[in-house]
Amino acid sequence: MSFVVAIDGPAAAGKSTSARAxxxxxxFRYLDTGAFYRALALKAxxxxxxxxxxxxxxxxASDTVIDFSGAPSRAHVFxxxxxxxxxxxxxxxxxxxxxxxxxxxxxxxxVQWQRAMRARGPLVGEGRDLGTxxxxxxxxxxxxxxxxxxxxxxxxxxxxxxGIAAPVADVREDLARxxxxxxxxxxxxxxxxxxxxxxDTSGMTPERQLEAMLDVVKTHPGCPAPGGAG
Numbered sequence: 001m002s003f004v005v006a007i008d009g010p011a012a013a014g015k016s017t018s019a020r021a022x023x024x025x026x027x028f029r030y031l032d033t034g035a036f037y038r039a040l041a042l043k044a045x046x047x048x049x050x051x052x053x054x055x056x057x058x059x060x061a062s063d064t065v066i067d068f069s070g071a072p073s074r075a076h077v078f079x080x081x082x083x084x085x086x087x088x089x090x091x092x093x094x095x096x097x098x099x100x101x102x103x104x105x106x107x108x109x110x111v112q113w114q115r116a117m118r119a120r121g122p123l124v125g126e127g128r129d130l131g132t133x134x135x136x137x138x139x140x141x142x143x144x145x146x147x148x149x150x151x152x153x154x155x156x157x158x159x160x161x162x163g164i165a166a167p168v169a170d171v172r173e174d175l176a177r178x179x180x181x182x183x184x185x186x187x188x189x190x191x192x193x194x195x196x197x198x199x200d201t202s203g204m205t206p207e208r209q210l211e212a213m214l215d216v217v218k219t220h221p222g223c224p225a226p227g228g229a230g
Contacts, residue, residue, distance in 0.1 A: 001137070003028075003122040003224055005217055006130035009144035010179050010190060011094070012151035012158075014201040018144065018209045019126035023072035025214065026124065027226045030072035031117050033127030033134065034097065036110050038088035039066050039079040041096035051099045058105040066113065072124075091159065091166065091174060098178045101128075104187035111188075122224050128182055131193030140217050143192035144209070146202040151175055 005028070007019050016032065023030035040061055041051075049056045067078045076085045087093070100106055107129075114134050117123060127134070131141035146154075152172035159166035182190040192198055197216055201209050217223055 002118050002120075003222055004118060004135045004138040005124045005140045005142065005213075006135045006138035006193075006196075007124065007126040007142045007144060007213075008128055008131050008190070008192065008196065009126075010128075010146075010151065010182065011175055012155040013144040013146045014154070014204070014206065014209050015126040015144050017206050018201075018213055019124050020072040020075070021206065021210045022213050022217070023124040025210070025226065026122070026217070026224075028072075028224075029117070029121055029123040030075055031068070031114065031123050031125035032075065032077070033110070033114050033125060033130060035068070035077045035088060036066055036113065037097040037101045037106075038093050039077055039084055040064060040106070040110075041093055041100045042084055042088050043079055044100065045093075045096060051096060054103045054105060057100055057103050058109070061106050061109050089162070090164065091171075095174065095178070098181050102181060102185045102187075107187050128190045129188040131196050132191065133188045136193070139220055139222055141193045141196035142213060142216065143196040143198045144201050145198060146200065148172060148176060148179075150202045 005022065007015050009015050020030055043064060044051065044057055044060050047060060049060055065080050068075055070076045076083055077088060111134050125135065131138055152168050152175055155175065156166045156168045156171045199212050
């Protein structure tokens with residue numbers, strides 16, 4: 001089994017930025033599990049599927065192919081062969097993805113797809129249930145968190161930089177609603193794995209987040225040397 005670094009945490013805690021940078025530094029593959037749900041949500045919306053119909057959502061998922069390519073810093077997401085890397089990064093798709101992720105049958109199917117990525121070599125994965133469900137045997141488990149106000153400001157800046165109007169108050173409300181849904185769902189709720197190392201990123205720069213993660217990963221005796229991921 002390939003070496004896995006599983007990074008979990010709520011939205012805007014710094015997971016994506018840190019996971020990409022960590023994968024680049026280590027020479028590992030990068031797995032964004034949230035992109036699975038975002039891509040599926042986009043397809044469901046375009047097909048006019050009701051997000052209140054679990055069976056219909058599972059049917060869409062069962063007839064979907066999602067793949068990734070490119071370096072971690074330039075990862076592309078493909079939905080049935082179509083590059084949807086930009087389309088899936090809107091607040092609307094984020095909200096729909098959280099609803100899709102709450103469907104147990106869909107989550108179980110996604111977990112199968114995500115686990116299959118391990119066969120391609122060592123990876124850094126980020127999401128909400130990697131350390132608890134997808135890769136419970138991951139060599140390294142990290143849980144990144146930050147206070148809600150910090151996360152709201154981060155996400156608002158990120159969206160505004162892409163030309164999306166995003167008042168901090170509205171972003172904060174969206175994040176709080178998503179946090180509640182993710183933490184209270186019956187199947188794979190958002191929580192740190194019992195053996196995860198929790199890192200509070202509230203006052204950290206991206207560079208400091210990366211160094212904190214590297215400090216943990218590099219001390220693992222089984223960690224492959226950079227460039228030796230295959």
